Amino acid sequence: MAPVPHDTPGDPADSPVPLDSRVSSVPPGAPHSTDPVTDPAAMREHYRSLPLLEDDLAITPMDQFARWFEDAVAAGLPEPNAMVVSTAARDGRPSSRTVLLKRFDERGFVFFTNYTSRKGRELTANPHVALLFPWHPLARQISVTGTAARVGRDETAAYFRTRPHGSQLGAWASDQSTAVASREVLLRRYEELAARYPEGEQVPVPPHWGGFRITPDTAEFWQGHENRLHDRLRYVRGEGPHGRPGWRVERLCP
Helix, strand or coil: CCCCCCCCCCHHHHHHCHHHHHCCCCCCCCCCCCCCCCHHHHHEEECCCCCCCHHCCCHHHHHHHHHHHHHHHHCCCCCCEEEEEEEEECCEEEEEEEECCEEEECCEEEEEEEECCCCHHHHCCEEEEEEEEHHHHHEEEEEEEEEEEEHHHHHHHHCCCCCCCCHHHHHHHHHCCCCCCCCCHHHHHHHHHHHHCCCCCCCCCCCCCCEEEEEEEEEEEEECCCHHHCCCEEEEEEEEEEEEEEEEECCCCC
């Protein structure tokens, strides 16, 4: 269920505010704004949702993810497959970015990228990774921790062939995460590739481009509630019945 806005009389959400009045002109170092329209401390939503109970969960986190993903799609969320991927360098410095989930199954979550990009280099050096699906309109989020491994070249090639022609060229034109002199330089690279591989001609799969599969170790399902008494149910990988790999579920305080 979507979060319900304030119903307090006179709440700023009840009356439209001109866009220009929302733009802050406070100079650096000035006192913090107390305008409820622009003051982040005054911004809050009251979540009203059904409880998320242990007995309602699927046996595995991937099955539970599939349920919630279907809900997000049915609710019309824009790009419900958008997820925040957080990585860390060898020295522990973290970085985050939003990428698009392209497939998921019992083995984990798959996305594709340039292996020489920052995230590609960091995942190669340090495979520990975190994912976050922030589905705010549903007062839900899913956070995952796990390890990353490259998918096979056959799997990468199969997905690359489904990409639009322009996106295939873009994978070659962009040296992702490296500095470029100007947008014109990037466009010139693209135009040269477009001349070399016109529409309808097969574009080879870049050797530096491919997929990562994230195998989850934990997966937390968060459902927002009133008074900040949210439900947080976390799957933790462990030993199941008869010594087989399985999952246990624990409830976390909000």
